[in-house]
Amino acid sequence: MQALHFGAGNIGRGFIGKLLSDAGVHVTFADVNQQVIDELASRHQYPVNVVGEQSVCEIVKNVDAINSTSPKVSDYIAKVDLVTTAVGPQILARIAQSVAQGIIARHASGNNAPLNIIACENMVRGTSQFKQEIVKYLPDDLHQWVNEHIGFVDSAVDRIVPPATSKTGDILEVTVETFSEWIVDKTQFIGEIPQIKGMEPVDNLMAFVERKLFTLNTGHAITAYLGFYNNIATIRDAILNDKIRKIVRGAMEESGQVLIKRYHFDPVKHQAYIEKILSRFENPYLHDDTARVGRQPLRKLGRGDRLIKPLLGTFEYQLGNQNLLIGIAAALNYRNNDDEQAIDLANQIANSSLKQAFCNISEIESDNPVVSQIEQLYTAMQNHQF
Ligand SMILES: NC(=O)C1=CN([C@@H]2O[C@H](COP(=O)(O)OP(=O)(O)OC[C@H]3O[C@@H](n4cnc5c(N)ncnc54)[C@H](O)[C@@H]3O)[C@@H](O)[C@H]2O)C=CC1
Numbered sequence: 290m291q292a293l294h295f296g297a298g299n300i301g302r303g304f305i306g307k308l309l310s311d312a313g314v315h316v317t318f319a320d321v322n323q324q325v326i327d328e329l330a331s332r333h334q335y336p337v338n339v340v341g342e343q344s345v346c347e348i349v350k351n352v353d354a355i356n357s358t359s360p361k362v363s364d365y366i367a368k369v370d371l372v373t374t375a376v377g378p379q380i381l382a383r384i385a386q387s388v389a390q391g392i393i394a395r396h397a398s399g400n401n402a403p404l405n406i407i408a409c410e411n412m413v414r415g416t417s418q419f420k421q422e423i424v425k426y427l428p429d430d431l432h433q434w435v436n437e438h439i440g441f442v443d444s445a446v447d448r449i450v451p452p453a454t455s456k457t458g459d460i461l462e463v464t465v466e467t468f469s470e471w472i473v474d475k476t477q478f479i480g481e482i483p484q485i486k487g488m489e490p491v492d493n494l495m496a497f498v499e500r501k502l503f504t505l506n507t508g509h510a511i512t513a514y515l516g517f518y519n520n521i522a523t524i525r526d527a528i529l530n531d532k533i534r535k536i537v538r539g540a541m542e543e544s545g546q547v548l549i550k551r552y553h554f555d556p557v558k559h560q561a562y563i564e565k566i567l568s569r570f571e572n573p574y575l576h577d578d579t580a581r582v583g584r585q586p587l588r589k590l591g592r593g594d595r596l597i598k599p600l601l602g603t604f605e606y607q608l609g610n611q612n613l614l615i616g617i618a619a620a621l622n623y624r625n626n627d628d629e630q631a632i633d634l635a636n637q638i639a640n641s642s643l644k645q646a647f648c649n650i651s652e653i654e655s656d657n658p659v660v661s662q663i664e665q666l667y668t669a670m671q672n673h674q675f
């Protein structure tokens with residue numbers, strides 16, 4: 290079995306590429322980082338440090354790499370069985386055209402074998418969104434063939450893989466936590482579902498996607514923003530701060546109450562899931578910057594993302610949300626001149642008002658009572674009175 294994987298970054302090398310390769314799939318990475326491509330293409334292997342109580346270094350072998358802007362991408366898509374991505378949500382639209390060209394080439398070559406495409410990004414039904422972008426570049430008369438031969442499979446990916454500096458200077462080396470969860474929607478595959486250890490096909494994907502995004506990512510983002518606000522550089526140090534930990538746990542519990550109502554999760558098991566996440570944030574073997582986890586605050590303050598979507602759920606079920614509001618205020622306070630979206634956020638607030646900027650970004654109506662609560666929390670933080 291052969292796969293083309295877009296994005297030879299942390300998740301690409303440390304999670305998806307590794308799982309595929311461990312399962313005997315030949316993986317070719319497509320990336321734009323020429324240095325990484327050249328190293329992968331000449332060595333055909335790279336080390337992954339799996340760190341926890343018992344750390345091991347595993348070598349991922351028999352891989353290859355190409356530049357994702359090269360015409361070779363079409364040749365690969367014409368022949369592989371699987372296309373996966375871990376490039377970041379904002380990049381999917383940029384690679385859609387070359388994936389579409391590959392699909393056109395596959396059809397033209399008479400390859401009617403099933404192809405499944407799985408976007409592995411922190412997004413709700415990211416592959417379905419990717420499909421909308423790809424379809425824009427396909428001629429109408431190919432749509433039916435695509436629906437019959439190409440599976441667009443949504444997924445949820447959970448493994449913390451921060452960028453790590455190698456002691457030996459190896460740019461391919463990646464360090465990952467022991468935990469990993471890759472959930473895919475079994476109803477969307479075309480042909481047989483590939484047997485990949487660590488990839489779990491389910492028929493209720495949304496429950497898993499929301500459980501992950503609105504627990505781990507909600508808690509992670511709030512840890513990052515409160516950590517950054519308190520001049521704490523790493524997620525571990527931030528979550529070891531009692532005040533931050535209480536708010537983060539509280540926010541995950543508030544979001545959890547929504548998930549329990551919506552998906553009928555067992556409350557005891559869900560609490561254990563939250564506690565496990567807190568212990569993952571504390572992992573002493575991972576160095577994870579609050580700035581990495583807080584990156585792109587405008588995306589994270591979007592209506593469907595990890596901060597606002599759980600808040601909307603608390604309105605729906607009339608549940609408490611005080612800790613989520615603190616987390617949102619901390620996100621609005623995120624000031625980092627190395628992050629374009631943080632600069633944009635600060636400019637939006639400066640050029641209008643906190644209230645107007647927040648309502649524009651989150652799409653929450655300005656007369657919603659939480660808006661003034663968020664404004665008060667934001668002001669208290671701005672005045673260092675929080
Ligand atoms: N790092 C983590 O712990 C986790 C990340 N994710 C998600 O996985 C995705 C990737 O995240 P990371 O691996 O952390 O990011 P990363 O920045 O380490 O990797 C992204 C890779 O995509 C490449 N890329 C950029 N533009 C490209 C293009 N046009 N064509 C091909 N490759 C391109 C970059 O050069 C880079 O190698 C994101 O959606 C993230 O939200 C999900 C779970 C965990």
Ligand SMILES: O=P(O)(O)OC[C@H]1O[C@](O)(CO)[C@@H](O)[C@@H]1O
Pocket residue numbers: 411446447448449450505506509510581582583584585
């Ligand atoms: O990758 P994003 O969406 O910017 O957010 C960072 C988040 O992704 C992860 O890297 C993996 O889920 C988390 O560590 C963190 O919550």
